[in-house]
Amino acid sequence: MTVTAAPRTPAEGGNDFVVVANRLPVDVTVTPDGTRSFTPSPGGLVTALSPVLERNAGCWVGWPGTVDGGMEPFRTDSGILLHPVALTATDYEEFYEGFSNATLWPLYHDLIVPPTYDRTWWETYREVNYTFAREVTSVAAEGATVWVQDYQLQLVPGILRQLRPDLTIGFFLHIPFPPAELFRQLPWREEIVRGLLGSDVIGFHLPQNADNFLTLARSVAGAPGSHTGQPDSLNVEGRASVREISAHITAPDGRRVGVAAFPISIDTASVIDTAAQVDAADIRHRLGDPETMILGVDRLDYTKGILQRLSAYEELLESGALDPHDSVLLQIATPSRERLEHYRRTRARVEEAVGRINGRFAEVGRPVVHYLHRSLGKQQLFGCYVAADIMLVTPFKDGMNLVAKEYVACHGDGSGALVLSEFAGSATELNRAFLCNPHDGDSVKRQLMIAVNMLRDTPDEARDRMLAMHSQVVEHDVDLWARSFLDALRSH
Template structure:
């Protein structure tokens, strides 16, 4: 008999990577990623269940517990499910739409059918493991329909939904042919959370335009009532749905488990810098290899500074970690090709024998290795064109709580709302990136007290608003909307 749980998290992926071997055995390793970083401590505290896809197609293990006591309930997806639901609708339709059309979204009706069917699979899995009156916390854009499906299946459940990517302007969202169904799915929750007040405001504005009534392409605004918009921060606003339910809407900026962030040992840092050629300044980027992350633009900015003499290739290196991501999708393949071409060109122009100026790693790194990179880097660049939050920025800041280092941050990352003492840049403007790179280096060299003051202010913000604050504020507000 399936074990029932009073607290259930459901996300596209389980917090582990599972590899199926030809002999039928599996190997399981902890998974990287911001969502895992944010939610794992919450599940450990609640001794709850995590429902998600294990990362393999056509096979899935039986439910099992992690070493920390989290019950994992795998959802089995076929190769066709993966292609249509994940690579298709989630990442070639929703992802570009929610990131302001950086590339054009593809609206494919077959992908939409796959998306609906897979969301139903996830909802059915939750139905199997959720105890009566359980709290279910649905995560992110891949599962936008799950709250609505669960509301029909299990009206006893208390359902929260959190979106980890930006929510677009309503005028962009209305491009989506299935906009009413998506809004209905989200409004199945008791509480809908976003990172920023602007995201929540976009959703509230959308509910006036798209009520989600069956068969309506224009929406029925009179069936929804929006209240409290002026005070959006955490839950100060709600939507009254057509069936009379009150759905909370608010902003809950996610953060990191600061207790798990430790400064790397001095010997490890010195060894890394020696491997890099003992430079005076180490620039660092750590990203998924995604076209929204602005990796190419920061490399081009670095190249122009080397060319102009603003930075000296003999004393400066750039270390870029680019974690493989969605490599079967065309725009991702193009992004990788452009980044790697730029790396080769920059090293060809400015590197020396045995001393490249750009060190490029196209693979995932263990958390301990990342911690060494964070601690060793003088300047971190986090320059996405659009990002819901960006926890890498917060991880870097937490690793420099003593005031060392400098953070260059895109003004279009959610983290810019909180890390206000970062060196903010416009990632679409190479001159803006270059100015902030030079400003950060100048302050570290010639005005270290000022640089340290800025970094300590950012660190204090991260340390006082950690992942536990994020989770507890959301779950407390969810209780109010049961």
């Protein structure tokens, strides 16, 4: 997606299709002289929604990534209007780093670290959601379809419903939705539910996440001390299913709100095309031509289980199950939210473990762990996917995990093996992976060694497993995800 600055004038009118997300689909760079440049940002959401926006001459509302500076709307060369939302430094700290990522993120990931419940953060979260909603009303045509994305903007559907009842509103959550008994810790639980119920359709990755929401909606309805507008009761019909609406909630205003699962995926065709162009042999050579190359690719987040993965690898080297002369682990850890204490602590522990393992088992010029704390370009990253014998994806909790699907897409020849956490959403679809419990180091070690031995001793069985997963990823790509949700929304 090529981006050119092209300010929009009020005469251009409203948009029939609007996507609302925390970030715009571009990265903005500001030079010392104040000049701005724009480059497309990577990610499945951008890939999925860009074609839909192009077909509908749509608009994307989001934060451009800079604070304390206004920015005019601009267009991509393909006609997508990008409408920036201005945030202050305080907004960023309290709405994004605070309530979104120090309150909601740990709460939605099963309290891996304790959430912080701060009233000031909540008030800023509410105000920023109102700001996003107000910007949407300024760009949406009469009767437009608005698709709100993710946990940062859960109040937007409810606010839009009040400001613009003519809109058709969808909401999709890209992270897990926790069990009701955990969510009920949140002091502002009724407000979040009311915000989500402003939608016509609410989408989740898995039926379990949707069922968690349905249970929560029942449990907080009519809760003592709830604010005006909270329903006295919620009629919940059916159970959440995949890609079709089979469960409904009757909202306070009498609307039927559809709830279902729509598992997100990747642009499989693009991944396969890129993978065909890489030089995997060169990557393996630069790693010392190991007999077994193991790969981890993650944001450096405490939910990803990187430290536990390193510990399992260390123990296998220590026991002799893996030979340090023939094995190498490449861990790519993309920087993430480094101003937050839990993230800084996670990075320190991971890098300490890398140093310890290499100190014990490496030889001069031949480390057993190669560690990169930066993002890689798509070509280089996919080269690593193709080169790796085994991919380790071991999050404690993950809404989906598209890295696992990208790895599988890169192995259409049936090579390779995927060791995957049973707590990743993708484990439901990629059930021929070597599933492990990342909380249990022995489970990670056991599944890793089963994969190693199968690749060596029974390669036909390993090939069958990979080909089955590859077919699943090809048939269920990101375009199916977007079409399924929007079809459900428009027919609701």
